[in-house]
Amino acid sequence: MNIKSIRNATLVIEYAGRTFLVDPMLAEQGSYAPFPNSARQDRKNPLVGLPIPIEEIVQGIDAVIVTHLHLDHWDDAAKAALPKDVKLFAQNEGDAAAIRDNGFTNVEILTESTTFKGISLIKTYGEHGRGDILNRTGLVCGVVFKHPDEKTLYVAGDTVWIEAVRRTLETHKPKTIVVNAGDNRFLQGGSLVMDRSDVHEVHRAAPEAQIVCVHMEAVNHWNLSRAELRTFAEEKGMSAFVNVPEDGESYSF
Numbered sequence: 001m002n003i004k005s006i007r008n009a010t011l012v013i014e015y016a017g018r019t020f021l022v023d024p025m026l027a028e029q030g031s032y033a034p035f036p037n038s039a040r041q042d043r044k045n046p047l048v049g050l051p052i053p054i055e056e057i058v059q060g061i062d063a064v065i066v067t068h069l070h071l072d073h074w075d076d077a078a079k080a081a082l083p084k085d086v087k088l089f090a091q092n093e094g095d096a097a098a099i100r101d102n103g104f105t106n107v108e109i110l111t112e113s114t115t116f117k118g119i120s121l122i123k124t125y126g127e128h129g130r131g132d133i134l135n136r137t138g139l140v141c142g143v144v145f146k147h148p149d150e151k152t153l154y155v156a157g158d159t160v161w162i163e164a165v166r167r168t169l170e171t172h173k174p175k176t177i178v179v180n181a182g183d184n185r186f187l188q189g190g191s192l193v194m195d196r197s198d199v200h201e202v203h204r205a206a207p208e209a210q211i212v213c214v215h216m217e218a219v220n221h222w223n224l225s226r227a228e229l230r231t232f233a234e235e236k237g238m239s240a241f242v243n244v245p246e247d248g249e250s251y252s253f
Helices: 054-058 076-081 093-101 131-137 163-172 196-205 226-235
Strands: 002-007 010-015 018-022 063-066 087-090 107-109 114-116 119-125 141-146 153-155 176-180 210-214 250-252
Touching: 002 210, 010 153, 054 076, 087 093, 087 114, 093 107, 119 163, 141 163, 153 163, 163 196, 176 196, 196 210, 196 226
Parallel strands: 018 063, 063 087, 087 107, 153 176, 176 210
Antiparallel strands: 002 010, 002 250, 010 018, 114 119, 119 141, 141 153
């Protein structure tokens, strides 16, 4: 497999001969207002530009996976750039209906037994924060990729460390794990995605897995920098297993 971190949570994943685009936020730098009630209110989103042209990102995509409909995972630029007949996977009927309303005609709901071109796509549970903030953040999902010719891959999505994530690691034993690790947050309510301690918990639960940390420094409410996470990984003795890509960087596993 090859995993390219585009920007924020946007990934291009080559897996078992197929190419997946995950959570596309494809707008030009500064296209959207900052997320309210959070840091950097003087900066518009995305905070940085795309590392490669949008046409190159969408070219040759076999399927798109949208884990949820927040702007930083599914934006107007992606809706405009993607062909309307592209295979597109959504987490539930509500999200699928909204995506169909955007003109997309080949939308399927992810389940725990979805198959695409011989690849198992297993929907996983996540929680986009802790406590009362979940009433605002709504439902999210992750996905496990499996194929006989590939190592198992787990893309956790916008979730903090919870028991369901531990169970996913225990059940599927992924060798590669992608986590959204920018510790994004509002001024109240705590982390919306994984922070450094959550990444450590993932490593402790799957000590031989390679962890790719994305969703970093691209939207205004980030709270954990790449440099801080790399330093923390070194302090915890897990830097050989924790990969913190720059935008546009790829890893093959």
